[in-house]
Amino acid sequence: MAKTTEQLYAELRDDVSAVAHPLFKLSERLLHENGNFLPHGFVLRDEGKDAMVGAVEDNGTGMSTSTATLPLLHAGLRKRAKDGRARAVGVAENVTVTTSGGNATKAIKVLFEHREGLCVALYLPFKKKLLGGYEMGTPFTVQAEPEVKPWYAQ
Secondary structure: OOOOHHHHHHHOHHHHHHHHHHHHHHHHHHHHHHOOOOOEEEEEEOOOOOEEEOOOOOOOOOOOOHHHHHHHHHHHHHHHHOOOOEEEEEEEEEEEEEOOOOOEEEEEEEEEEEOOOOEEEEEEEEEEOOOOOEEEOOOEEEEOOOOOOOOOOO
16 A cells, blocks of 8 residues: 555655755755855765755856756756665755745745655745845645656656
8 A cells, every 4th residue: 555645754754854954054055145046956875975966057158047957957866866776866946935825935945756755845935134134934845746756767
């Protein structure tokens, strides 16, 4: 019998934390330093050689966009997971999300995908403070559809 998302989340909570924590930490730092950030990822491996992963579009300008970076990042994460020793991947993005109350807000999104089938999106809403800096809101998690799909035949 297949496990529910809630059962998988309870079993894999440590893996979720191991991927989400460094991604949120780097995202928050980049947000405070630069006011924005490009998508970046993380690979959680069985033998403990975890890795932060980035990607940049080579367009000759030295600049990139999230739209160009995200597919490159997904491809890089799939390649890193291909050897079979990766058990989870995560991708952090700066997004706008609509909360259950119907309000749109900026948030750091971490999409977490695990080889056991769990896929969730963790959100950390934020808003810019009047006198500079950012105020972080209350994080929340929702079930999500896989985007990276490192354990699917491509």
